[in-house]
Amino acid sequence: MEIIFVHPQTQNPPSGGHLFNRWIVAEAERRGFPLLPCPPEVALSARFGRATRVLWDSLLLAALARRPKRYRDGTHGLLVHYLPFRDPALGHGERRRWSHRFDRVVGGMGFALATGAGVAAFLEQRFPGLPVGCCEPGIDPVFPAARRTPDQPREPGPVRIATIAHLLPAKGHGDLLEALGGLGHLAWEWHWVGADHLAPEHARNLRIAAAAVGLGARIVHHGVLPAPALARLLRRMDLVVQASGFESYGMALAEAVAAGVPVVATAVGEAERIVRHGETGFLVPAQDPMRLREAVARLLLDAALRQRFRERSTRLPPRTWEAAFDDFVRFLGRVAAA
Incomplete structure (x- = not known):
């Protein structure tokens, strides 16, 4: 047939x-x-x-x-x-x-x-x-292959946060910007992975808003990355945060967990099955910047908790x-x- x-x-x-x-x-x-x-x-x-x-x-x-x-x-x-x-x-x-x-x-x-x-x-x-x-x-095999082992220390510097989503209104970058705006006293940098030309006015407004609250210099935009380059980036990341208001599945979350990176995500799509709340990351309601801020702050402040989440993620066999x-x-x- x-x-x-x-x-x-x-x-x-x-x-x-x-x-x-x-x-x-x-x-x-x-x-x-x-x-x-x-x-x-x-x-x-x-x-x-x-x-x-x-x-x-x-x-x-x-x-x-x-x-x-x-x-x-x-x-x-x-x-x-x-x-x-x-x-x-x-x-x-x-x-x-x-x-x-x-x-x-x-x-x-x-x-x-x-x-x-x-x-x-x-x-x-x-x-x-x-x-x-x-x-x-x-899951592309490059992601589990990118896991940091316990004997591999993280690179020095601020806590590195990645958001893997095109800069579209439904992906929640604005909510995450609001959440991180209240955490400016902590040492972190935010890595955007995704296209910014699909909704150019929205992307421009995000950058203006980030600059207005003094966070523009902490944002690194990588554009769209092929899987091998994204896996190499995730290896360096301490945290993946996704604030989407709309997903059907959540491949970026599955790839982050497969790479062993702790996750904070909104409970949309299949997030509740991909991320084990309290074990490999935290799940929060969509469009709730305060809850998002609280979850991100816990992991920014607690390196030992991030490491426990990372170790638990690496025990899960990826699909x-x-x-x-x-x-x-x-x-x-x-x-x-x-």
Whole structure:
């Protein structure tokens, strides 16, 4: 059985969904599995036979909504990376439009495969009777390989904090800036990893706000880093802090834990499963800068606690892309059999 996988071929900067696609395609090639990538401009006008299964990427949701088709014969499905209408940065009207597009597209599919357990549960509830599977991401091996061992001392200097997210309103940099603004008397520096050109006005306002409270000199912006460079950076970090108000999974958190770095994060997406509260990091409510400040302050002030969190993280086996691909194939096999 051939499986046509329709997804964007290039994306700059790459999103978590785009990286997921790359790994799945690469693993399929490694195993000789008949997963055939197809450009969307070809697939949107193509006719597929009933013997073929077609998996559409939800990164194409807007294009699919503009060209509605009904695929209830069970041969077409949607790989769902995220639920766009849950983005708190969107206005009410825009959320309604995305919700309508989402329902229109998913309602016309024969099956859906989610990349997070929470998204899968949402799909099962929203679309009763629709076959739904779950295939959560794996971890690039460069991250566990970057772990600092107990006999490797940290580099001297201030506590190094990393936030791995594009500079977008929903990612919570503003809340974290407010939280860190009350901790200026402590020695720390803040490393941003992510694109700043996707919402340039927002990124500019963040820098202006940081300068206004005297924190601009403590911020180091690295831009988008490929996995090996990000792993090397995480090796130097003492703490990863993510203040996002909206996630479907949380690959940056999973990579930080795999690299053995203590985490403070908002309890969105799958954070409660990725970060063990009080053992490998702290979880706080979204959009609560005071709680965020308290959690960050505890780890800034307590090097021994950071070390305990680091040691516990290194004991956790990271999920592999081989395991992720096994879930991928298992679900598609059930779909084909049905």
